[in-house]
Amino acid sequence: MDVLFERCAGLDVHKDTVVACVRTPDGDGGRAQEVRTFGTMTIELLALRDWLVAHQVSLVGMESTGIYWRPVFYVLEDAMECWLLNAQHMHNLPGRKTDVADAAWIAQLVEHGMVRPSFVPPPEVRELRTLTRYRKTQIEERSRQAQRLDKVLQDAGIKLSSVATDILGVSGREMLAGLIAGTRDSAVLADLARGRLRAKIPALTQALIGRFGPTHAVVVGEILAHLDYLEEAIARVSARIEEVIAPFALERDLLTTIPGIDVRLAEGIIGEIGVDMTRFVTAERLASWAGMCPGQHESAGKSRSGRSRRGDSWLQRHLTVAAMAASRSKNTYPAAQYGRLVKRRGKRRARKAVGHSLLVATFHVLAAHQPYQDLGADYFIRRHDPARRARRSLNDLRTLGWSVLETSNGVVCTPPEAA
Numbered sequence: 001m002d003v004l005f006e007r008c009a010g011l012d013v014h015k016d017t018v019v020a021c022v023r024t025p026d027g028d029g030g031r032a033q034e035v036r037t038f039g040t041m042t043i044e045l046l047a048l049r050d051w052l053v054a055h056q057v058s059l060v061g062m063e064s065t066g067i068y069w070r071p072v073f074y075v076l077e078d079a080m081e082c083w084l085l086n087a088q089h090m091h092n093l094p095g096r097k098t099d100v101a102d103a104a105w106i107a108q109l110v111e112h113g114m115v116r117p118s119f120v121p122p123p124e125v126r127e128l129r130t131l132t133r134y135r136k137t138q139i140e141e142r143s144r145q146a147q148r149l150d151k152v153l154q155d156a157g158i159k160l161s162s163v164a165t166d167i168l169g170v171s172g173r174e175m176l177a178g179l180i181a182g183t184r185d186s187a188v189l190a191d192l193a194r195g196r197l198r199a200k201i202p203a204l205t206q207a208l209i210g211r212f213g214p215t216h217a218v219v220v221g222e223i224l225a226h227l228d229y230l231e232e233a234i235a236r237v238s239a240r241i242e243e244v245i246a247p248f249a250l251e252r253d254l255l256t257t258i259p260g261i262d263v264r265l266a267e268g269i270i271g272e273i274g275v276d277m278t279r280f281v282t283a284e285r286l287a288s289w290a291g292m293c294p295g296q297h298e299s300a301g302k303s304r305s306g307r308s309r310r311g312d313s314w315l316q317r318h319l320t321v322a323a324m325a326a327s328r329s330k331n332t333y334p335a336a337q338y339g340r341l342v343k344r345r346g347k348r349r350a351r352k353a354v355g356h357s358l359l360v361a362t363f364h365v366l367a368a369h370q371p372y373q374d375l376g377a378d379y380f381i382r383r384h385d386p387a388r389r390a391r392r393s394l395n396d397l398r399t400l401g402w403s404v405l406e407t408s409n410g411v412v413c414t415p416p417e418a419a
Contacts, residue, residue: 010106157210260326
């Protein structure tokens with residue numbers, strides 16, 4: 001096989017060690033190989049970088065192993081080209097399995113160009129990704145804590161959520177504070193309601209009768225304190241995101257023109273794929289990388305599994321939320337697409353299909369730096385020949401027993417009863 005990269009290296013990365021294999025010309029038309037093991041402390045990784053630079057290595061390949069590849073990649077990326085490789089693409093030949101053999105195998109694959117690098121966003125996007133992912137986990141934790149709060153109240157026989165839409169609103173908070181403080185008179189607690197909730201005071205009086213005890217008070221108090229902390233943490237992280245995303249503010253605003261994508265989702269999507277769409281070349285490749293399109297497995301002319309690849313789970317979660325929001329939008333292509341698919345394929349597949357469409361739209365919006373142009377809710381009607389569709393509709397009416405009379409002034413349709 002042809003040697004595409006004369007001076008390259010393969011790294012077998014672990015938590016505490018990195019086995020490096022360098023392959024270079026030996027001067028006689030062959031290939032020389034040298035292997036060394038380094039630690040993963042920063043000072044040791046700097047020594048690895050110096051060793052690779054001394055060998056004039058221009059390309060380094062390493063397997064994606066959890067999060068352990070990251071500090072190695074970040075130290076080396078400024079000195080040479082680094083490829084992050086998918087473990088599924090590097091199955092070694094059967095035989096002896098050692099770290100040295102793995103490093104040498106990676107080096108040979110890179111040397112002959114037999115693998116493709118995975119997408120690794122630039123540093124500024126990685127910083128945004130760290131923040132948006134952490135904020136999403138805190139938002140999800142806030143939802144879990146709110147659900148846990150309702151479970152504790154149900155255990156105590158307090159049916160506040162059956163009357164109040166938001167038990168963590170101003171009225172709900174005051175009632176919960178009263179319960180924690182020791183108030184057990186349901187009428188007194190119900191009188192704490194504010195605004196439109198005061199119209200439900202009789203129902204609240206009944207709902208707040210229970211067996212709320214000291215243990216419930218401790219647990220509810222801790223949950224409320226945790227919720228307060230999460231709100232503050234989310235606000236602090238969001239403030240930092242506002243600073244980090246400033247260079248991508250234009251792209252964020254363009255993404256919000258897509259149905260279902262708000263500012264927070266736009267920030268999360270940019271944190272996952274960045275704004276440079278030349279890294280993916282086409283929308284199809286982006287969808288494949290994200291795991292938002294059907295897989296393909298064909299052998300002997302037969303198609304087998306059509307399951308999607310794993311892809312970026314964080315991006316998939318953002319797109320699922322966006323698809324759910326887009327399906328509820330008015331007079332838009334995503335809403336029409338969801339309505340067509342949900343009847344035949346179910347909610348889960350319909351959401352994924354809409355998410356795929358939103359990702360394709362994201363690619364074109366970022367690539368062209370133009371706002372989203374919706375195809376319209378009537379796209380699935382307009383895409384076929386109107387005359388042919390009209391003839392089919394008239395035939396359907398005749399099949400149902402309608403009387404269809406075509407005149408020079410138009411078509412007169414009469415239902416079966418009137419006919």
